[in-house]
Amino acid sequence: MKLALPLEIFSSNHPQTTVAGRVLLAGVSVASGQPCHGFVLPAPADHGLIFEIDGRLIPARHEFLLRDGPSRTTTLQKDGVRVATVEHLLAAFHGLGIDNALITLSPDGIPFKDFSAESFAKALAAVGVVETSVRRRYIKVTHEFRLDDPDGESDRSVLFRPAPEATSVITAVTDFPNLVGRQTASFNPGQDDFTEELAWARSFVPHPLDEGEGRWARVRQRYPMLPPSPDHSPLIVFSGGKFITPLRRPDELARHKLLDFLGDIMLAGLRVNAKIIAEKPGHKLNGHAAGVLARAIADAGF
Numbered sequence: 001m002k003l004a005l006p007l008e009i010f011s012s013n014h015p016q017t018t019v020a021g022r023v024l025l026a027g028v029s030v031a032s033g034q035p036c037h038g039f040v041l042p043a044p045a046d047h048g049l050i051f052e053i054d055g056r057l058i059p060a061r062h063e064f065l066l067r068d069g070p071s072r073t074t075t076l077q078k079d080g081v082r083v084a085t086v087e088h089l090l091a092a093f094h095g096l097g098i099d100n101a102l103i104t105l106s107p108d109g110i111p112f113k114d115f116s117a118e119s120f121a122k123a124l125a126a127v128g129v130v131e132t133s134v135r136r137r138y139i140k141v142t143h144e145f146r147l148d149d150p151d152g153e154s155d156r157s158v159l160f161r162p163a164p165e166a167t168s169v170i171t172a173v174t175d176f177p178n179l180v181g182r183q184t185a186s187f188n189p190g191q192d193d194f195t196e197e198l199a200w201a202r203s204f205v206p207h208p209l210d211e212g213e214g215r216w217a218r219v220r221q222r223y224p225m226l227p228p229s230p231d232h233s234p235l236i237v238f239s240g241g242k243f244i245t246p247l248r249r250p251d252e253l254a255r256h257k258l259l260d261f262l263g264d265i266m267l268a269g270l271r272v273n274a275k276i277i278a279e280k281p282g283h284k285l286n287g288h289a290a291g292v293l294a295r296a297i298a299d300a301g302f
Helices: 087-096 118-127 213-222 252-268 283-299
Strands: 007-019 023-029 035-041 049-053 056-059 076-078 081-083 101-105 129-141 145-148 157-161 169-176 181-187 204-206 236-239 271-273 275-279
Touching: 007 283, 023 118, 049 081, 056 076, 056 081, 087 118, 087 252, 129 283, 145 283, 157 283, 169 252, 181 252, 204 252, 252 271, 252 275, 252 283, 275 283
Parallel strands: 049 101, 129 271, 169 275, 204 236
Antiparallel strands: 007 129, 023 035, 035 101, 049 056, 076 081, 145 157, 157 275, 169 181
16 A cells, blocks of 8 residues: 555564453552552454543544643543553553553553553563464555654654565664763564563653752652652652663663654554664654654555
């Protein structure tokens, strides 16, 4: 199927998948700071990834992306119901090769243990993945093209290049000159180990120490699950070019940006068969890329 951009939709020899059984997600609500839980349930082929909150469904698709939602995260909304910070769980589905699932949640939202995808990846991997009888479809890049930052920042873009059939290599390039400098992280879904390579990489936030405790108090208002002091935060905190929270690996920031991209690009609706280089990615740029792909798919009548 030909699209307006240099893209095609095709069915591969790889079967679609779902989880092998009910997966418990347990942790703390980012919104309330209180313990909460949810479940990932098996779903049939072509179901996709869909969130269910109080009986109302929100497909993990770009058309439900909350455009003016909270920064530093990805929020979906449909019929007045929202689910926030979906990118880490979606990244786990992407990295583990899961195409179809129903994610049932309480109004407290997605349960977190820290600001990575590690708890999701481990819970999903423990239950396992099963194949369906329907083949997986991809959106295939046939010629190179680039999507520039929607805000006009010339050093931020997503480059798409052709890749061997039904494969992808996704690379994030970051540049934090006062922290870790320029870093590159890559992931090949279907070949690389998501739990080992990316799942553990956490979100990060600046904390100007000269603002005293007031700055951290404002961060905690947004994320009530955070502790009273940034010293033991499950979110990476940095100030004045130094990390208050120790890094798990030297390139954790680049790996987390790649993790976010893997989750956000799932909103396109199909996996992408391409070599993708995301230069200084962020949720707005990621969402823009997913939206362009989603509109191309919709224009083709898919």
